[in-house]
Amino acid sequence: MSAKRSGDESSSAGFSLVAVLVFLLIVSAIVVPFAVTAKTRLLIANNEVEQERLSLLAEGLANVVSSELADGSATDKLPLDSTPTSCRSGEFAFDVRIQDHSGLIDLNAADVHLLSLGFASLGFDRQASETLAKATIQFRGNANAFAAQAEPTTAAGPSENKQAPFESVSELQEFSALASTPSHDLYKVFTVNSKRGTLSLDHTPNRLRAIFADESGSGASVMQGVGQASAYTVEIAASRDGSGIAGQAGFIIEVLPASAAGFRRLSRNPAAEIVDLAPSMPSRATDCDGLFGTEIAQILRGWAS
Structure with missing residues (x-):
């Protein structure tokens, strides 16, 4: 009788141990993901704070x-x-x-030659560069509101010409051929802020300087200094x-x-x-x-x- 009772107690203890282990596994399955998520969010928050401090x-x-x-x-x-x-x-x-x-090319003041050299520095061939340069001039158009007739659009330009000066270099991305060109690359070549139709080679970035070095003659639009x-x-x-x-x-x-x-x-x-x-x-x-x-x-x- 005593031996039977002892066996029952051992079985009960074994079952309890298994139940406790199962319970701990369930709790771990619930708690561990939350703990990992919390730690990850803390690291992300710390990184965001660090980046904000460095940006300021x-x-x-x-x-x-x-x-x-x-x-x-x-x-x-x-x-x-x-x-x-x-x-x-x-x-x-x-x-x-x-x-x-x-040292950059002003979209509102540069001539066709200077504009085409700018587009060539972005990797376009001579014909495509000249086409984009002409489309740029047609896009900015004639500032005279009483002009007899607006310039027609071209396949290289947007569907409608602005007929007004560029306000931002990013407007070039309205041109189908330039839509995928990163804005950073455009801003490294063009500007709307120099208000000059000339370019200073002294302050020209490498991308543009390499193009001008290949040109046999850059014309009066390129100067050694301004x-x-x-x-x-x-x-x-x-x-x-x-x-x-x-x-x-x-x-x-x-x-x-x-x-x-x-x-x-x-x-x-x-x-x-x-x-x-x-x-x-x-x-x-x-x-x-x-x-x-x-x-x-x-x-x-x-x-x-």
């Missing part, structure tokens, strides 16, 4: 560089043709690109060692007349929103004092320490 830092430094461009102190110490310049402060690294718009620039593109990327995250800022600025002093933002640069601003070519290294000024460099060193 990059934007603040872009304002500093823009002020230096406005007062002329940066034009002699920094390349103005999108050549990357970098500096380090503690665990932080900064990459800066500045593009003087006198007067004081009126607009710049400023791009800055800020990163921290080991984080794998970069904060980016970029915008187009207009330098105000000497009587007004300073600068104003014309627009944000689409390049900074979608393109990794880390240099695709070897950057020109310098110290942050030379790049942002001694006072700002001291602040960065204090923040990085």
